[in-house]
Amino acid sequence: MNPLIQKYLRSEYAQGKRRTIFCPGCGNGIILGYFVRAIDELKHEGRFDDSKLYIVTGIGCSGNIPVPLKYNIVRALHGRALAVATGIKLVRPDAEVVAFVGDGDLLSIGGNHFIHTIRRNAGVKVILVNNMLYGMTGGQVAPTTPMDAITHTTPYGNPEPPIDACRLAMALGATYVARWTVALSRQCIESIKELLLHRGFGLLECLSQCPVYQGRYVIGIDRPSKIMDYHLKITVLGKEPMYGDKITIGKFVDYEKPTYEEIIWSMINRVSKGGES
């Protein structure tokens, strides 16, 4: 067991008595490692307090990412992770709320919560793990599946064009949007660090590999390292998000504006003072 990771895991995992439940070569475990390393580096620099960290997850393989961690974890309903995260952030405005969600979780069933959380600019940090299909239930077509890709439910090719989460978030006015792949480790860690120090809503989309279903259906290679190479091949660095034959990666926007919890708490203070006088 890696001693750096071991410090942040729950007892059974830290003693090496239990493995993570992911398939061999899954990108979710790599993202968990990046998240722990980002927290460790920020704690070394003294810029982050992890005693107030709350983690909310949706349903799916991505919901199992923070399970070995020793932080406060809430497992929300399918697609409703951001609603629960907004509630935690409103009750405790000084807490740091991170949501781990998958692409089918956030963009199909939770699409409405995604839109309205960005509209309010609630200070929730979203890490979107995009593996291009529904991995846990057996490789069905998802909103992010590329066109003409063969999946379990589209055996003759996917007739639907995919949705671009970063473009949607930018159009709605999100204050931090970035997209990287799992194979770019240093960029992912730096992006998670920026996300944790950011004030308003932040979205980091991470292209991840699912060797069992994405490898078998969408790409046609089942070796995890070859899928990582494929992700590097189809991505280009750019300033405008695009999700087609080529996928642009990079940091798209980073600015600040008043957040939902600040507005709500200033209103509560104003009204309660007015009521006393």
Next chain:
Amino acid sequence: MKRVTKVSVIRIDIDKYLCKGCYICVDKCPTKVFEVSDIVGDYGVFIPQAKHLDKCIGCEICELYCPDFAITIVRGDGGEV
């Protein structure tokens, strides 16, 4: 930013219980340090071993990419990290 001082790598441990045999470390190592061995791990796969340690440049890419945190790089003169 934390800078790792480049002390030479003396050992690369691979946890026999945690390794699931995805072989990302075998394929992604830029100098091909790892090799699939004949030892069967607890997950039922042939676990990789760092056989060509003299070629290691200490880039830590295997430790970063390992999804199951099974790889530990031991640096320096035998002291635990």
